[in-house]
Amino acid sequence: MLLTVSHLSKAFGDQPVLRDISCGLAAGQVLAVLGRSGGGKTTLLKILAGLETPDAGAVLLEGHDLLPVPPNERQMVYLYQEPLLFPHLTVFENVAFGLRIRRVAKAETTQRVREMLAELDLGAHAQKGPHQLSGGQRQRVSFGRALIIRPRLLLLDEPFGNLDAQTRADMQQLFLRVSRQHQITSLFVTHDSREALTVGTHFGYLDQGTLTSFPSVREFIQDPRTSIAAELAFWESVQQTGH
Numbered sequence: 001m002l003l004t005v006s007h008l009s010k011a012f013g014d015q016p017v018l019r020d021i022s023c024g025l026a027a028g029q030v031l032a033v034l035g036r037s038g039g040g041k042t043t044l045l046k047i048l049a050g051l052e053t054p055d056a057g058a059v060l061l062e063g064h065d066l067l068p069v070p071p072n073e074r075q076m077v078y079l080y081q082e083p084l085l086f087p088h089l090t091v092f093e094n095v096a097f098g099l100r101i102r103r104v105a106k107a108e109t110t111q112r113v114r115e116m117l118a119e120l121d122l123g124a125h126a127q128k129g130p131h132q133l134s135g136g137q138r139q140r141v142s143f144g145r146a147l148i149i150r151p152r153l154l155l156l157d158e159p160f161g162n163l164d165a166q167t168r169a170d171m172q173q174l175f176l177r178v179s180r181q182h183q184i185t186s187l188f189v190t191h192d193s194r195e196a197l198t199v200g201t202h203f204g205y206l207d208q209g210t211l212t213s214f215p216s217v218r219e220f221i222q223d224p225r226t227s228i229a230a231e232l233a234f235w236e237s238v239q240q241t242g243h
């Protein structure tokens with residue numbers, strides 16, 4: 001297992017937010033966690049990123065205790081709805097940033113950034129500033145910044161939540177393509193069951209601080225809490241009544 005989470009708990013005051021959470025992720029997997037608002041998804045990702053500390057439990061990355069490791073040494077990237085870009089830097093420099101601070105040679109940086117921009121269909125926008133881009137383009141730049149440093153784990157918190165339906169669908173396909181190509185391991189949390197089914201290789205459901213992991217997509221679809229079976233039945237009934 002790349003990541004092992006065991007018996008993680010967290011409360012804010014007397015409100016339990018995560019209750020005895022356990023899960024594991026092998027390299028290259030995408031664990032899609034579906035959950036209702038306020039269920040504890042963000043708190044879980046923040047603990048993994050090192051932005052919150054749990055009250056109890058353990059997190060291991062490749063078998064090593066992750067909890068004492070400072071956030072900037074965890075080799076994880078945390079992406080959320082609002083892409084975090086440097087407003088005064090071009091698209092190219094935003095993507096190059098992680099390589100520059102790691103003192104990667106100039107020629108190699110230029111080549112890797114060019115390849116990443118091409119892969120994300122951003123080649124034509126390299127010299128623009130973030131304010132000259134659409135929301136979907138900004139989110140692609142944010143992806144490029146994350147992926148170029150080859151993180152060990154990508155943490156995604158409703159990353160496409162602010163995008164319109166078509167752009168969101170395009171971004172899901174792009175995420176699939178890029179994460180397969182780069183063998184990225186991700187924990188992807190979303191409110192949207194279709195998004196979870198599209199991007200996930202493994203599935204979980206988080207509600208009121210309790211995480212259920214499903215052995216297969218079948219169990220995920222059939223669990224009444226995910227509402228997927230009910231939605232499928234609805235569309236079937238619409239078809240049968242001929243509307």
Ligand SMILES: Nc1ncnc2c1ncn2[C@@H]1O[C@H](COP(=O)(O)OP(=O)(O)OP(=O)(O)O)[C@@H](O)[C@H]1O
Nearest residue numbers: 012013017035036037038039040041042043044191
């Ligand atoms: N720093 C904090 N102090 C006190 N309570 C908090 C804090 N952070 C989160 N909470 C509470 O913990 C609960 C879970 O929050 P969390 O942000 O993890 O939920 P979520 O599942 O990500 O929700 P959403 O999808 O709406 O972002 C909420 O009830 C929230 O009010």
